[in-house]
Amino acid sequence: MKNVLVIGSGISGMSCAIHCAQKGMHVTLVSPFPSERSQSVMAAGGINAVLSENQEDDSIEIHIEDTLKGGAYIAGKKAVEGLCTDAGPIVKYLEGIGTVFSIDADGKPKYRAFGGQSRKRTYYCGASTGKQIVTALNMEVRRLEAAGQVERQLGTCFHSALIKDGVCYGALLFRETTGNLDAVYADAVVMATGGQNTIFGKTTGSTQCDGYAAGRLFEQGVVLKNLEFIQYHPTTLETSQKRMLISEAVRGEGGRLFYEENGKRVYFMEDKYGPGGNLQTRDVVSREIYATHKDVYLDISFLDAAVINERLPEVRDLCRKYRGIDITREPIPVAPSVHFFMGGIAVHNDHSTSVSNLYAVGECASIYHGANRLGGNSLLAAVHGGRVAAQAIDKLEAGGAHPSFDEFITKQQEKLAAVKEAQSTFAYANILNMLAHTMQEDLGIVRDEASLRNGLQQIDYYLSVADRIRYDSSVLAYFNYSLPGILTLARGVLTCALNREESRGAHYRSDCPDTDESFAHATLISYDGGRYRTWLDTEGEYES
Numbered sequence: 150m151k152n153v154l155v156i157g158s159g160i161s162g163m164s165c166a167i168h169c170a171q172k173g174m175h176v177t178l179v180s181p182f183p184s185e186r187s188q189s190v191m192a193a194g195g196i197n198a199v200l201s202e203n204q205e206d207d208s209i210e211i212h213i214e215d216t217l218k219g220g221a222y223i224a225g226k227k228a229v230e231g232l233c234t235d236a237g238p239i240v241k242y243l244e245g246i247g248t249v250f251s252i253d254a255d256g257k258p259k260y261r262a263f264g265g266q267s268r269k270r271t272y273y274c275g276a277s278t279g280k281q282i283v284t285a286l287n288m289e290v291r292r293l294e295a296a297g298q299v300e301r302q303l304g305t306c307f308h309s310a311l312i313k314d315g316v317c318y319g320a321l322l323f324r325e326t327t328g329n330l331d332a333v334y335a336d337a338v339v340m341a342t343g344g345q346n347t348i349f350g351k352t353t354g355s356t357q358c359d360g361y362a363a364g365r366l367f368e369q370g371v372v373l374k375n376l377e378f379i380q381y382h383p384t385t386l387e388t389s390q391k392r393m394l395i396s397e398a399v400r401g402e403g404g405r406l407f408y409e410e411n412g413k414r415v416y417f418m419e420d421k422y423g424p425g426g427n428l429q430t431r432d433v434v435s436r437e438i439y440a441t442h443k444d445v446y447l448d449i450s451f452l453d454a455a456v457i458n459e460r461l462p463e464v465r466d467l468c469r470k471y472r473g474i475d476i477t478r479e480p481i482p483v484a485p486s487v488h489f490f491m492g493g494i495a496v497h498n499d500h501s502t503s504v505s506n507l508y509a510v511g512e513c514a515s516i517y518h519g520a521n522r523l524g525g526n527s528l529l530a531a532v533h534g535g536r537v538a539a540q541a542i543d544k545l546e547a548g549g550a551h552p553s554f555d556e557f558i559t560k561q562q563e564k565l566a567a568v569k570e571a572q573s574t575f576a577y578a579n580i581l582n583m584l585a586h587t588m589q590e591d592l593g594i595v596r597d598e599a600s601l602r603n604g605l606q607q608i609d610y611y612l613s614v615a616d617r618i619r620y621d622s623s624v625l626a627y628f629n630y631s632l633p634g635i636l637t638l639a640r641g642v643l644t645c646a647l648n649r650e651e652s653r654g655a656h657y658r659s660d661c662p663d664t665d666e667s668f669a670h671a672t673l674i675s676y677d678g679g680r681y682r683t684w685l686d687t688e689g690e691y692e693s
Contacts, residue, residue, distance in 0.1 A: 150175050151547045154320055154335035156307050156362065159187035160279070160528065161511025162341030163286040164535025170298040172543045177333060179305040179322060181357065181627070184287045188343050188355035188512075189531065192279025193396035193463060194263060195271035196243075196532075197525035198236035202257050207268040209233050216526060219265040219430055220491075220519020221654040221664070223375075223671055225692025228498050232517050232526070235533045240272055243532070247285040250274050251460075261401040263524040265430035271525040276396050276463035282528060306627040307362045309561060310338065310507060311554050312369055317507035318551040321561060323627055330562055334551050337542045339500075340366070340509040341535070344490040348639045350585025352487040353385055353394040361631040363494055363513055364638030367676045372503040374515040374691060375492035375671050376638075377646035377656045380522055381594050382488030383434035384447050384481075388471045392486035395464060397524040399449050399481075400427045402460055406434070407480075408443040417441060432521050432655040435485035439594045446480035485594060489527060491518040491655065492645070495673060495691045499541035500534055506545065510534035515671075516692070520654020568618070568629050575614045577629055584611055584639060592646060597660040601647040608640045641681060645672045648683045 151174040155166045158180040166176045180187070199209050212233040217224060240258070244250060250258040250272055263271040274281035293299040302322075308330055309321040319334035345360030346352045367373050384399065384406075385392040400406075406427055407414040418426035418437060427434070438445050449457060454477040457465060461476070468474040468481055494502055494509035496516050501508055510531070517530045591604030615633045649672055651665035652658050670685040 151337075151542070151545070152177070152335045153337045153339065153542060154179070154333055155339045155341060156180070156320060157187075157341030157343065157511070157513075158184045158290075158301070159189035159341060159343060159511060159531070160282055160286060161531040161535045162339070163283075163290050164532045165339050165341065165510055165538050166299055166535075167286065167289050167293065168536050168539035169542060170293045172539060174542070176293075176299045177302060177335070178290065178299055179302040179307075181304060181306050181325065183303060184283055184290070186357070187283065188358050189283050190280045191353075191355065191394070192282075192528055193276045193394060194398045194401070195261070195273030195278050195525050196236075196240060196282075196528040197263070197266070197270050197523070198240040198272060198529070199233070199270055200237050200240060200258070200272075202260070207270055209236075211268060212236065212270060215266050215268075216517070216523055217519070219521050219523040220517075221521060222519065223653070223669060224517055224519030225498070225689070228516050228692050231498070231537070232530060232533050235536070236529050239529060239532050243282055243285060246289055248274065248281050250281075261398065262428055263397050263401050264428045264434065265521075265523045266525070271401065273398065276398055276461055279528060282532070307340075307342065307365070308630070309365055310369055310371075310504070311551075311557070312504055312507075313552050313554070316505045318548070318554070321558060323630070325626065328626055330558065330565060332554060332558055336548045337506050337508060337545055339538055339542075340494060340507070340513055341511045342513045344493070344512040345638060345642075346487070347581065348584055348635060348642070349487040349588050350582065351391050353382055353392050354488065358512070359631065359635055360638045361634045364634035364636075364641075366494065366507075367641060368634060368637055370504070370675070370677070371507065372495040373493065373641060373674050374495035374686070375520070375645070376642040376674060377649050377672060378491035378518075378520045378654055379487060379592070379642075380431055380489040380491060380655045381435040381485040383431055383438055383485045384483040385486040385488075386468065386472060386481060386483060393467055393471055394488070395447060395468075395481055395483055396461075397431075399447060399461060399464055402449065402456075403452065404447050404449040406438070406445060406447055406483075408441050408445050410443075430521055431488070431524065432657070435594055436657060438483075438485055445483055447483045448480040449476055450478055450480065489522055491515060491520065491522055492642070495671075498537075498692055500538040501541060506548075508538045508542065510538050520656060565630055569626075575617055576619045577632055580611050580615070580618065580632060581635075584608070584636065588639060588642075592643060595657050595659050596646060597658055598647065601643055604643045605640065605647070608636055608643065612636050612640065637676065641674050641676065644681045645674055645683055648672065
């Protein structure tokens with residue numbers, strides 16, 4: 150029987166695990182926390198698909214074009230075609246396993262408009278679509294656990310891949326309960342570890358998604374892609390702990406952005422882009438809010454309170470709980486915040502990476518979104534990517550004996566022990582706070598060469614002290630060994646942004662404001678002993 154190790158138990162990880170198990174493979178599904186605590190639960194707005202219930206003039210071809218256009222045409226067409234073609238069957242599959250979509254009076258699933266799309270095609274479960282999908286998939290995983298086809302391991306974190314001569318044979322995992330590193334061997338390893346929120350501090354996402362896995366794989370020779378493309382969600386609410394997402398669903402239901410000037414409201418998006426201005430792509434709306442240099446608000450209070458209570462209950466409750474705002478009566482103060490990472494581990498159309506038998510799915514993989522993701526496409530990509538990877542893994546030959554990794558494992562254990570013994574004034578949390586400040590300041594919505602070079606200089610300093618941080622026994626031990634990988638990834642992000650001397654999608658350079666067609670390709674980046682090398686994927690090796 151083929152053995153598959155899936156690291157990460159959000160939607161993409163569970164999707165892959167379920168489909169591998171259904172094909173007769175044995176799956177080990179590992180994560181630090183239960184699926185109910187994954188970032189996938191936080192996805193609010195909906196999932197895109199073209200179904201028979203859609204507008205008569207919509208089509209899969211239009212969905213494909215909207216996705217390619219939104220990504221500034223650097224997402225591979227073949228990959229996007231597969232994504233959009235699979236969307237309808239995915240929604241039907243999710244319904245079939247218990248996802249409760251919002252329905253109309255005739256019992257048909259409701260759909261609404263989302264930013265950057267020329268048609269309404271976003272199906273939703275109130276404002277908790279991610280939570281509903283996680284619940285449904287989790288029940289499927291539990292059924293497969295009971296049948297002995299899936300083994301779930303919690304309290305477990307990725308440490309390193311077991312790679313030799315360009316082939317992955319498994320992973321080295323850290324067990325929080327024992328403090329030990331364990332080698333787990335597999336015929337295929339699937340990374341489903343999410344984005345890179347930690348390097349930016351307060352974002353809309355979960356701090357569980359810290360980018361360490363991608364950074365560590367990068368250090369181990371895995372090629373990354375499009376790291377400079379970081380999506381700012383234009384409408385988030387400031388709280389003491391994080392930026393709370395005000396779903397695009399609010400604007401999809403008619404919400405209007407404005408600022409006040411001389412006692413009057415200025416609906417700046419509508420003034421510049423017409424009636425559909427509030428539903429421009431997220432990069433455009435974020436830059437327009439940034440350019441106002443004013444306090445911006447999102448108003449939905451003109452809708453009947455009953456409609457808000459029915460369609461936007463989670464947004465209503467969030468605003469009331471965290472800021473005491475009644476959205477049926479008053480506008481919401483909003484500002485852009487880091488929300489999604491189009492870049493990550495470079496994958497081919499089958500979600501394989503530059504290392505054989507190593508795959509990546511979900512937000513940690515870069516494939517479908519190009520320079521900017523459409524709202525409603527992330528949940529779709531998570532489910533679809535898991536299915537595609539499972540199909541590819543099914544074609545692999547079951548492995549035999551693996552080479553010895555004893556020397557590598559011993560070295561990693563010694564490094565982990567050294568971290569615990571380190572005596573230094575540099576504390577993990579302090580460096581992370583400084584990193585977040587650097588990334589927010591120097592890699593913001595608008596960036597330029599000077600700011601990017603300043604960021605690189607700062608991160609070089611953080612890297613110079615990263616192996617001498619003070620061990621903090623009050624936090625998970627994982628946090629103390631993960632810092633170098635996180636910093637290495639952050640430096641890679643800045644390097645990619647510096648080398649893309651144009652503005653495209655979510656990457657806006659004030660010193661290079663125009664789009665340059667010579668850059669109409671994905672950025673690839675590799676790491677070799679401290680050397681960062683970037684190049685454009687002009688050969689289409691990774692499609693997008």
